[in-house]
Amino acid sequence: MDLKQRITAFANLGQFLTSFLSKDEKTGLNLADYNLLTEELEAVIDAAYRANSWFTPEHINLALHSWADALKQKNLKNWLEPYAINTQNPKTVAVIMAGNLPLVGFHDFVSVLLSGHHILAKLSSDDKLLMPFLAKVLIQLEPGFAEAIRFTDKKLTDYDAVIATGSNNSARYFEYYFKDKPHIIRKNRNAVAVLTGNETHEQLVALGNDIFTYFGMGCRSVSKLFVPKAYNFDAFFKAMYEHREVIQHHKYANNYDYNKAVYLMSLFPILDNEFMVLKEDENFSSPISVIFYGYYESEDALRAHLNAKSEEIQCVVASGFDAGEIAFGQAQKPKLHDYADGVDTVAFLLKI
Template identity: 70%
Template sequence: MDLNQRITAFSNLSLFLKNFLSDATKCEATLNDFEHLKEELQQVIQTANRHNAWFTPEHITQALSSWSAALQKDNLTTWLDAYAITSSSEKRVAVIMAGNLPLVGFHDFLSVLITGHHLVAKLSSDDQLLMPFLARVLIIIEPGFDSKITFTKEKLPQFDAVIATGSNNTARYFEYYFKNKPSIIRKNRNAVAVLTGNETPQQLEALGDDIFGYFGMGCRSVAKLYVPQNYDFDTFFQAMFKQQDVINHHKYANNYDYNKAVYLMSLFPVLDNGFMVLKEDTNFSSPISVVFYERYTDVETLKAELQSKADQIQCIVADDFSDEDVAFGQAQNPKLYDYADGVDTVAFLLKL
């Protein structure tokens, strides 16, 4: 396969997802088994939810919708035009995937295959169904991928390079274990939001999606707010009200009850609206159902502080705070070139 064939295959996968989500009777990618594959994907979604209650059908659908949009041919072409991708020797790239969000490892899946390498994927026990299904559809679309995709639950077979995502603790293990291989090792990061008090109700409502999307479990989920000294949280809480149904999810509700009780028993001052807790804290990574906040007095000082802690921050949600701002409501919708931890995965793969 050349690059154009690979781009076409992934763009046809985008069409399959688009037609599945719209409940179309035919697939624009001309899949003979479309109706059967639609039924199977519906079953996969239900089974994934039973296996991992955090993976609600709504969140799985959100992930599928995001990838359907991202994999459109124009997006793939624009993304890859920045690189000189030529036919080169194929390497076996091991990808150790996280399982905190549905299809969280798909960008690595895409990057390895689109650059012509062989993917050796070790799936998280929390997300073992969605990726293999999409891989099978991709192979039906383009059989040339059949020999380029390996999934394993056991010890990784032979590989030439590795991309691994995990916690700060597992990252130390990865760094030691893979020290003799070219690697990308990702650690814990979170998104933060910088508020000025001049945000519109619409912007704050959009921020709710950045906070509550995927129950706040993603590295691009806003886990901390920076607010002015005299910030009034009443308007903020009013905007969050549309997210109130999150408390109806039993696992989220259990986390909310537990974290609120711990803070109250420890006599920590908190703000609470019945489904989320705000706690003043200098840390970045907050527990599920909790958002930390910190007050600032000077924008330039805050910029310098966040720059000094850039290795802990995945993205900054704000309006006219910096050149790298992510717009309110867009934290969970990264572009193909918005690389995790700021490390260019494609450039790494092209150097192998």
């Protein structure tokens, strides 16, 4: 396969997802068993939710929508245009995937295959159903991918490079274990939001999407707010109220009850609206249902602080604060060129 064939195959996969989500049977794809595949995907979504109740059908469909939009022919071409992709000798890239969000490792899957390499994927036990199904559809669309995709739940062997995503603790193990192989090792990161007090109600409601989507479990989930001295949280809480249905999820509710109880028993001062807790804290990574916050005296000082802590931050959500900021409500909508930890995955793959 050449690059054009690979791009076309992934664009067709995106079309399959678009048709599935819109319930449109007129796909124009060369898939004789399209109806059977859509029924199977419905079953896979249900099974994924039963296996991991954090993966609600709503959130799985949100991830599928995101990839249906990303895998458009134009988007793929624009993404890869700056690279000189001419892989004559494909290597096997082992990818150790996280399982905190549905299809969280799919960007690595796409990057490896479009760069012309083979993938050996070790899936998280929390997300082991969705990716193999999409790989199955991709192979039906382009049989040439059959020899390029392998999944394993055993010890990794026979690979040339590694991409691994995990916690800060697992990253230390990965760094040692894979020290002799070309590698990308990703650690914990979080998104932060900078507020000035001048945000509109609509902007703050949109910020709620950055906070609550995927229950705040993603590296692009806002887990900390920076607010000016004497900031009044009334407008913030009023906007967050539009996301109150999150408390209906039993695991989220359990986390909320537990964390609130721990803080109250420890006599920590908190702000609470019956479905989320705000706690002043210098850390970036907050527990589920909790948002940390901190005060800043000047935007320049805050920029310097965030720059010093850049290895802990995935993105900054704000309006008019910084050239690299993400607009309110857009943190969970990364583009293909928005690489995790700021490390260019495709550039890495083209050098191995």
